[in-house]
Amino acid sequence: MRIGLSNTTSAEIAAELVRARRRAGSPAMGMVLTLIVVTGESEADAALDAASTAAKEHPARILGVILGSKRGVSQVDAEIEIATGSGGEAVLMRLQGEVAKHSESVVLPLLLPDSPVVVWWPGKAPDCPSRDPLGALAQRRITDAAAAPRGKSAAMWTQCRYYEAGNTDLAWTRLTGWRALLAAALDQHPSRVTGAEVTAQRISPSAELLVAWLAGRLKVDVRRKVSRGPGITRVRLWTKDGEIRIDRPDGRVAMFSTPGSPDRPVALRRREVPELLAEELRRLDPDEVYARTAAALLKVEAEPGRAAS
Amino acid sequence: MTGRNGAGANPLREPQDRRLPKIAGPCGLVIFGVTGDLARKKLMPAVYDLANRGLLPPGFALVGFARRDWERQDFTQIVRDAVKEHSRTPFHEEVWQQLAEGCRFVPGDIGDDAAFLQLGNTIEQLDTARGTGGNHAFYLSIPPRFFPDVIGQLKRHGLAEGGDGRWRRVVVEKPFGSNLETARELNAIVSEVFPANSVFRIDHYLGKETVQNIMALRFANEMFEPVWNSHYVDHVQITMAEDIGIGGRAGYYDGIGAARDVIQNHLLQLMALIAMEEPTSFDAQSLRIEKEKVLAAVELPRRLDLGTARGQYAEGWQGGVKVPGYLQESDIPDDSRTETFAAIKLAIDNRRWAGVPFYLRTGKRLGRRVTEVAVVFKRAPHLPFTDTDTEELGHNAMVIRVQPDEGVTVRFGSKVPGTAMEIRDVNMDFAYGGAFVESSPEAYERLLLDVLLGEPPLFPRHEEVELSWKILDPIIEHWEKKASPEPYPAGTWGPSSADAMLARDGRVWRRP
Numbered sequence: 025m026r027i028g029l030s031n032t033t034s035a036e037i038a039a040e041l042v043r044a045r046r047r048a049g050s051p052a053m054g055m056v057l058t059l060i061v062v063t064g065e066s067e068a069d070a071a072l073d074a075a076s077t078a079a080k081e082h083p084a085r086i087l088g089v090i091l092g093s094k095r096g097v098s099q100v101d102a103e104i105e106i107a108t109g110s111g112g113e114a115v116l117m118r119l120q121g122e123v124a125k126h127s128e129s130v131v132l133p134l135l136l137p138d139s140p141v142v143v144w145w146p147g148k149a150p151d152c153p154s155r156d157p158l159g160a161l162a163q164r165r166i167t168d169a170a171a172a173p174r175g176k177s178a179a180m181w182t183q184c185r186y187y188e189a190g191n192t193d194l195a196w197t198r199l200t201g202w203r204a205l206l207a208a209a210l211d212q213h214p215s216r217v218t219g220a221e222v223t224a225q226r227i228s229p230s231a232e233l234l235v236a237w238l239a240g241r242l243k244v245d246v247r248r249k250v251s252r253g254p255g256i257t258r259v260r261l262w263t264k265d266g267e268i269r270i271d272r273p274d275g276r277v278a279m280f281s282t283p284g285s286p287d288r289p290v291a292l293r294r295r296e297v298p299e300l301l302a303e304e305l306r307r308l309d310p311d312e313v314y315a316r317t318a319a320a321l322l323k324v325e326a327e328p329g330r331a332a333s
Numbered sequence: 334m335t336g337r338n339g340a341g342a343n344p345l346r347e348p349q350d351r352r353l354p355k356i357a358g359p360c361g362l363v364i365f366g367v368t369g370d371l372a373r374k375k376l377m378p379a380v381y382d383l384a385n386r387g388l389l390p391p392g393f394a395l396v397g398f399a400r401r402d403w404e405r406q407d408f409t410q411i412v413r414d415a416v417k418e419h420s421r422t423p424f425h426e427e428v429w430q431q432l433a434e435g436c437r438f439v440p441g442d443i444g445d446d447a448a449f450l451q452l453g454n455t456i457e458q459l460d461t462a463r464g465t466g467g468n469h470a471f472y473l474s475i476p477p478r479f480f481p482d483v484i485g486q487l488k489r490h491g492l493a494e495g496g497d498g499r500w501r502r503v504v505v506e507k508p509f510g511s512n513l514e515t516a517r518e519l520n521a522i523v524s525e526v527f528p529a530n531s532v533f534r535i536d537h538y539l540g541k542e543t544v545q546n547i548m549a550l551r552f553a554n555e556m557f558e559p560v561w562n563s564h565y566v567d568h569v570q571i572t573m574a575e576d577i578g579i580g581g582r583a584g585y586y587d588g589i590g591a592a593r594d595v596i597q598n599h600l601l602q603l604m605a606l607i608a609m610e611e612p613t614s615f616d617a618q619s620l621r622i623e624k625e626k627v628l629a630a631v632e633l634p635r636r637l638d639l640g641t642a643r644g645q646y647a648e649g650w651q652g653g654v655k656v657p658g659y660l661q662e663s664d665i666p667d668d669s670r671t672e673t674f675a676a677i678k679l680a681i682d683n684r685r686w687a688g689v690p691f692y693l694r695t696g697k698r699l700g701r702r703v704t705e706v707a708v709v710f711k712r713a714p715h716l717p718f719t720d721t722d723t724e725e726l727g728h729n730a731m732v733i734r735v736q737p738d739e740g741v742t743v744r745f746g747s748k749v750p751g752t753a754m755e756i757r758d759v760n761m762d763f764a765y766g767g768a769f770v771e772s773s774p775e776a777y778e779r780l781l782l783d784v785l786l787g788e789p790p791l792f793p794r795h796e797e798v799e800l801s802w803k804i805l806d807p808i809i810e811h812w813e814k815k816a817s818p819e820p821y822p823a824g825t826w827g828p829s830s831a832d833a834m835l836a837r838d839g840r841v842w843r844r845p
Contacts (some may be wrong), residue, residue, distance in 0.1 A: 155421050160824070200352045201387055207345040208356040208390065241344045277427040280391040285464035288392035291428040292382065303352070312349040 077298035098123035180229035184318035225253030240320035357785035361394030366475035379777035408438035467499030540776025644828030646675035652822035
C-alpha cells in the first residue's frame, strides 16, 4: 500500500507510519535497522527495490532521500509504503529548496530507536561519507565506486583516501567470492606465494582493491593486466608448488586450476546489488580488512608512473 | 577462523575477515538410499544450496547408491529435478553444471559385493578426475536396520579408512536405536569401524541455527538469566506438534511411536538446552558436557501412570480435511498399539530446577504444526488489585518458537484501556526476520557443511543418546505393560489423559 504526503514534515511522516502499520494489522515491529538510501530521481525506484529485497533478510525501515534543488522554498514530499508480510516499511522523501541542505533534520526523527543506522549511496557518493550530514547519522556508510557516474577509479581512490571506520564500498563486497576461492586454494596448497596477477577490464574498482588486498596480504608484487571483462576475468598466484589460476571469462563460471589437481569448473557469478547489500547488512561493525586494503591501495596507487600494462 | 591445514599459515585468511566463508576442502558425498524422500527433498537441495552459496569445494562429488537400474545421466536428472523443486536458493544453471559434473551413480544391493567394489572404483576415479583427494562422507539415508550391513560392507571393502591425510566420515540419522540396548549395539557397530569424531548423528528437527539462537537468547542477555530458575519459573512446556499423519512411513513408524521418534532425541535435546548451565565456551565439547549434566539429573515421576500420557489418533477432521485414523492408515495392523501422541513429565534434580516440572509432549495429527518451548512463570506473590481486576491475568510466559516462524513471544499482563481496572494477558512478539525462513540456511545445509568441514557436531554423541534412552526406557516399558493408547480425534490437541495429567498438578497445556 502506498500513501502520498505532499508538503509534509517528519512528524507527519512518523504518524502516518504508525497509522499505516495499524491498518496493516499491526504486524510486529521486527525491524532491526534503519537504512537510508540517498539517491537521484532516475535511479530511485531501482535503489529502493534493491533495498527492499535486502530487507527481506534484514527487516528494515528504509528511508529513501532524493535531494532536489537547494534553492527556493522548502518543501518535503513523501511516499510511504508498508510492505506486507516482511514487516519492513519504506518512505521515499523528496526534499526541495533550502531544506535539502538540512536533510539530516528530516531523517533524524524517523530513525528507529536504538537500532543501527546504515546509509547507502547507490550512485554518486560524497567524497567523504563520514562528514556528510546524512553519513554522520549512520554507523555504516556504503558507497559504490563502480556506480559513480564518471571517474570510477578516482572514486575508488577517494573512498580509500577518506576511509573512516564504518565505511565500506560495494566494489569490495563484489570481491568476496573471489577472495573466498583464493583463500580456499591456499588452504589446500599451503606454500609460499611468490607472485600474483589480476586481469580485469580496464576500469574496475574491484580489481584495484583485489590487487591491493593480495599485495598487502601476500607481500608480493601484483601485476594488473587488462582484458575486455566483464569485471575481473583472471587471477593467478605463483607458488612453489606451481600455479594457482582462476579464469572467469564470462562472469558466471570460473575454471579453477591448482597444482596437482584436475581443472574444475566452479560457479562464480557476478552478484546483483540486493545480494551485495544483504551481505553488507549482515555485519555492521567496521570492516578492518577493508580498512587495511584501502590503505594498501593508496600505497599501490601512489606509486608514480604506474600504468595498466 | 582456523582451518584444517594449519590455516594460521594462510596469508589470505585472517580472523577479522569475517566475510570469507569456510569452504570445505576437496571431498565427496556418498548417499545411500538416494531414492528416498529425505534424499530428494532435503539432502540434494541442501547440497545445491551450499554450492550456490559458494561453500562447496571446486570438484565436489555426489555419489548415489541405490537398488535401481540407473545410468549416471538418469541419476543426474533426478538430482536436477529434486534441486529445482526443493532448493531454497534460486536455480542457476552454472551452479548446477558445477554439481552435475561431479554426480555419479552406483547401482546395487547393500549385500552385493560387486556393487561395493564398483563404489570403491567410482571413488578412486573421482579422486583423479575431480580431485576429491580421497575425502568422502557416507550418508546413510536408509532404515537403521541396514546400518550394520552397510557399515560392514564399507569396512570389508576398505572404504571406511581414508589413510594418510584423508578422511572418511559417516552420517547416521535418528532414531539412534530403539532403546538403550539397541543404541549401544548400534554404537558398537559404528564405532568399531569409524572413530567417534568421524560419526555424525543427525537430528534434522534441531538445526544448529536453532541451538545457537537459544544459546544467544539465554547467555548473551542479562534480563532473562536471573529469572531462569525455580524461584521464578513455575513449569516448562515443550511441544512438538505435527498436523500430518504418518503418511507413507508406516513401515518405519509402526512399533516405534512418538516417544522414540521425537521425545528421545528432539524434545530431550531442547529440554537440555533450555535447562543447562552456561557452558564454559560454545564449542561442541563444552556444550555437550552441560547437556549431559542435565540429562543425567533427570528424574522420572514416581507414578508413571499419572505422570505420562499417550494416545493414538482416530479418524477426524484436520484443518478442514477428513483424515483417517492411525489404524486405518495403509500397512498398519488393526491391533497396533503404537502411540502417535506422547506426553511425559520430568523433573530435573538440581539446585536451579528443583520443583519445576518439565512437560514434554509430541504428537501427529494435532491442531497445527508447531514446535515451541514455553517457560511459564509463577504468578506475582502479591497482586495489589482486586480479584475481579485480574480475573483474566494468567501466568507470565516466555515462549521460544522453534518452528514455524522462529522467534520469541513474551506474554504478560496489561491494563485493558478504559476507566475500569482490568488486566489481561497480551503478547509481545519477536520474529527472527520477515523472510527468515527463506534466507536462513536450512538445518541440513549447516549440518552437511559441518560434516564436510569436519567440525565437531553440535549433534549428540553416543553418551547423550544413551542418557536419553535411560530416561525413556522405563516409560516405554511401563506403557508396554498397559492397554492400548487412548484414541484422540485427529485435528485436536491430544487425548484427555494428557490434560488430566496437567490438571492433577493444577496446570493446563498452552494452546500453541
